Structure formats: C-alpha cells, structure tokens
C-alpha cells in the first residue's frame with residue numbers, strides 16, 4: 001500500500017504499522033545518531049535544557065479561533081453583516097459558506113440540492129483543501145477549544161490517579177460517520193445535528209444559550225472523567241469529513257527524523273497521537289514525512305518539540321524557498 | 322502486515338491478555354456507538370409527539386421537508402427586522418436549531434417589506450416557490466399573491482409569497498372585545514410586552530415597540546386594523562344567540578398566517594390565534 005493509503009486507513013482507524021522499507025538515507029541518519037551514544041545523550045539533554053516551552057502556535061490558533069467565532073457573534077449583535085449565519089452555514093461579505101458535514105447531512109436527508117447550497121459547499125471545500133481539512137477542527141471549531149481546556153483538567157486528574165483514561169477503538173469514528181449518513185438517508189432527518197456540539201455551541205454563542213448546552217456539558221464531563229477528548233477522537237464525523245478533504249492538502253506538519261530524539265513529547269500533547277507514530281524509533285521510512293490527513297495542524301507538537309523535528313510546511317514550497 | 326520472522330515462543334501467553342484487552346475495547350466501543358446513536362434517536366420523540374405544530378417562517382417547506390432541509394444556520398433569524406424568528410432548542414428533537422415563530426410573543430408583520438428570511442435561506446428550506454416534487458399541501462397555496470397594506474401605494478404592492486404558513490381563527494369568541502361590543506383604550510398588551518410592530522404612519526423602516534403605540538377605539542378592531550395583508554380579515558356583523566347583532570372578526574382567504582392579529586389582540590389569552598401549518602378551508 002502507498003503511504004497515502006496507509007495514512008488514510010490510519011485516519012479511518014487502522015493501527016499504525018512499521019515501515020516495510022527504510023530508505024538508505026534514514027538508515028544512515030539513524031546509524032549516525034547512535035554511533036556516538038554519549039554525544040547523542042548530551043545533545044539531547046542540552047536541547048531539553050535550552051528549550052523554552054513555547055506557545056507560539058497555540059496562541060496564534062486560539063486567537064484565530066476566538067476571532068472567527070467572535071466575528072460571527074459581532075456580525076449579528078452589532079449588525080455589521082460581515083459574517084452572517086453560524087458555523088453550519090454562513091455568508092461572508094455576501095459569499096455563501098456552508099459547512100461540509102452539515103451540507104452532507106442535509107443533502108442525504110433532504111435528497112435535494114439547490115444552487116446556493118452547492119456553491120457554498122464548493123467554496124468551503126476548496127478552502128479546506130488548501131488549508132488542510134482538519135485545520136477546521138483546531139483553528140475554528142468552538143468545541144475544540146473548550147474540550148482542549150477541559151482536557152487539561154482530565155490530564156491533571158489522571159496525573160493524580162483520580163481517574164483513568166478509557167480508550168476506545170479509533171475506528172468507531174468511521175462507524176459513526178457511516179451510521180449518521182445512513183440515518184440521514186433512512187429517516188430523512190439530519191439526526192447528527194441534534195447532537196453536534198459544534199453546531200450547538202456556535203448557535204449558543206450567536207443566538208443565546210439554551211438547553212442544548214446541557215448536552216455539551218455532559219459530553220465534557222464524560223471527557224473529563226472517563227475518556228480523553230472522546231468526542232473528537234472517537235465520534236465526531238465532522239472531523240472525518242474534513243480529514244478526508246484535507247488528505248490532498250499542501251499544508252501539513254512535517255517530521256524530520258534527523259532532528260528527532262524519539263522521546264515522544266509530541267505524542268503526549270496530540271489529539272490524534274496515531275499520526276505521530278512516525279516519531280517512534282524505527283517508524284520513519286523517509287527523511288522528512290508529512291503527518292497525514294488526521295492531523296489537525298494545531299501546532300501543539302511543533303511547540304512542544306525541543307529540537308524542531310516537527311514543522312509547519314507547505315508541500316512544494318520549501319523547495320522553492 | 323504479516324512479517325516473516327518466526328514468532329517468539331512466549332507470544333501466545335501475551336496474546337490472551339492482549340486479546341482480552343482488545344475484546345474489552347471492542348465491547349466498550351460498541352457500547353459507545355450504541356449509546357450515542359440511541360441518544361441521537363431520542364430526537365424522534367418531540368417530532369412525532371408534537372401536539373401543536375410550530376409556526377414556521379414564511380415560505381417554509383412542509384414540516385418534514387423543512388426539518389430535513391434546514392441547515393440550522395439562523396440566517397433567517399439575522400435578517401428579520403422584528404426578530405420574529407427563534408431557533409428551536411434540544412426539546413425540539415430533530416428541530417433543534419430550526420427556526421419557528423411564536424406569534425403571541427412576536428409575529429411576522431412583514432416589516433422587512435420583502436420576505437427577507439426567504440432571501441437569506443441558503444438551503445431552500447424557505448422558498449418563494451417550491452420545486453415541483455415537493456407537493457404543496459392543498460389549501461396552503463394562496464389564491465393570489467398577498468397585497469401588503471404597507472406597499473399598497475407602491476408600484477408592486479404584492480408580497481412574493483405563494484403559500485400560507487397558517488390560518489388565523491377566532492378561538493375564543495367569548496373573550497373577543499368586538500363580539501362583546503366593547504371598545505379599547507391603552508396599550509394593546511401589558512406594559513412589559515416586548516413585541517414590535519411597524520406602523521406606517523410612524524416610520525416605514527423602523528418597527529417600534531407595541532407599547533409605544535397606544536390605542537383608543539370605540540369598538541375593538543385591532544386585529545383587523547393591524548393585519549398587514551389586505552382583505553385577510555374583516556369585522557362583520559353576526560346575530561348572537563340572544564338575537565342581538567354584534568361585530569365579529571372574520572378570517573378571509575388571503576390570510577397568510579403571519580400572526581399579527583394574535584400578537585396584537587388585547588384579550589388575555591388572545592381571542593384570535595394562528596393554527597400553525599393549517600390550510601384554508603371554505604367555512
């Protein structure tokens with residue numbers, strides 16, 4: 001199977017695999033790294049000691065996420081009519097923008113597509129192909145932000161051994177995606193939208209809170225006390241839809257094996273740690289590797305890596321620069 | 322996937338534990354899937370057990386088509402100058418995030434002049450004209466495009482609207498002031514009422530709170546007076562049981578179901594109400 005298929009299957013839930021072939025260049029790098037173990041360890045400690053914990057990407061991301069959602073809110077409240085609607089569908093300065101997963105649900109349930117719906121969906125499709133599908137998750141989705149914050153609480157409780165994290169099979173998300181699509185077709189209702197915390201939160205911010213926030217609260221409690229980031233990891237079909245769209249995106253996080261000490265700090269902060277399997281010793285087959293469609297481009301791993309082995313990159317552009 | 326290296330001898334012992342773990346994980350995952358899908362299907366309860374249908378914004382498709390096509394964006398909410406449109410909450414099941422109008426609180430008085438909510442809707446849930454395969458309920462089609470009283474002097478006085486969203490009905494004739502032969506003086510609704518209306522003689526483009534526009538009429542005709550649609554309702558004489566002739570509001574075919582009469586009715590509860598999604602039947 002090609003690397004692309006492997007990554008795609010990984011997103012659907014397949015377990016990461018060891019590479020069948022490791023390029024000569026990587027073999028050489030690995031050899032050089034371990035030839036002089038002492039120097040390697042010294043370098044590692046040095047890098048650690050001098051690594052300022054940076055929040056550069058996180059801060060940028062939070063700023064973008066908050067600004068986007070605020071723009072929705074202010075557009076309505078102050079009537080500036082710049083970004084009308086909510087995250088499920090909106091109009092930016094008159095242009096239709098329609099969330100891909102919501103559009104899909106509506107098309108499957110209603111079995112009819114009008115021109116505006118098509119235009120809006122297409123615009124958004126192009127946008128996220130460029131920006132890398134799941135970038136939507138970490139840079140726009142309001143639920144991502146709140147669950148990112150409550151995740152800290154969960155980790156603290158795990159640290160104090162008050163709760164344990166219950167992992168589910170990542171393939172459940174694929175099952176959910178298919179089931180919600182099927183339910184929409186069969187029932188003729190956009191069943192998923194009743195549960196979608198993304199839509200609920202977006203509407204609550206813009207149009208005021210309601211009972212539906214109680215459901216979001218329950219989800220967060222489940223994540224705090226039972227299973228880390230459960231909604232985004234194992235359930236949310238929006239993430240999968242955007243992941244699929246972003247699979248051909250030029251914007252990605254790339255991994256550079258030469259700079260990596262294989263300590264796995266990145267895997268601890270990541271929402272989708274399976275995409276970082278390449279950072280495990282012996283898992284990289286090429287010198288630089290893109291992380292694949294399930295990565296949300298949140299940049300937490302970039303911030304946390306002491307040696308700069310992970311970077312934001314635009315495919316093809318680094319060669320030009 | 323399969324590696325050619327011979328498996329270490331100890332492996333089977335490990336596998337049992339691993340297999341158990343995998344089994345547990347599978348069961349947990351199946352449980353999670355069942356629970357979430359089960360929860361999502363609870364959305365059926367409010368939809369199938371809804372006793373009184375909701376009044377939808379102008380141009381709304383038939384109820385089940387409306388629920389399936391609405392993307393729950395609220396753009397219709399945003400353009401409405403009187404904030405007549407509200408979004409459903411979790412207790413509406415699949416109708417969560419779907420717009421409706423609570424006419425008694427705030428009716429659609431066509432302040433926007435152009436049925437702007439229809440214009441704003443990106444999915445065709447609100448539409449000027451339904452596509453052929455989505456059938457129009459019998460009696461929902463208006464005999465003619467409604468004439469907006471506010472636009473009567475304009476070159477184009479009609480509203481771009483083909484179907485009614487409901488029909489008004491004098492539900493409590495006994496509490497109707499006109500039927501009792503009474504006049505009305507003061508604010509149509511209580512002083513704390515937040516509803517707004519456009520009064521053409523005040524400002525065409527700026528609806529004002531109903532409480533800022535008190536009335537003084539010898540015989541109550543508020544519903545007839547404020548109905549935004551021409552010839553949708555009229556006061557007509559009827560003979561009561563006691564043989565005395567009284568005036569009573571009579572709803573006519575052009576009624577679109579906007580709800581202004583229900584909002585403005587000074588009786589508490591309103592003497593006239595909208596039957597949401599009702600269709601026109603010759604009396």
Ligand code: SF4
Pocket residue numbers: 253266269270271272273275276291294295296297298299300301302
């Ligand atoms: S791999 Fe890095 S950028 Fe991608 S989701 Fe994980 S932490 Fe975020």
Ligand code: SF4
Pocket residue numbers: 378379400401402403404405406429430431432433434435436437438439
């Ligand atoms: S038609 Fe009525 S509900 Fe729609 S925007 Fe205009 S006033 Fe509001």
Ligand code: SF4
Pocket residue numbers: 390391392393394395396397398418419420441442443444445446447
């Ligand atoms: S504008 Fe249309 S799709 Fe959006 S909430 Fe209103 S009816 Fe639904």
Ligand code: SF4
Pocket residue numbers: 488489544547548549550553554572575576577578579580581582583595
């Ligand atoms: S009779 Fe009532 S519901 Fe019908 S058009 Fe007039 S005000 Fe609206």
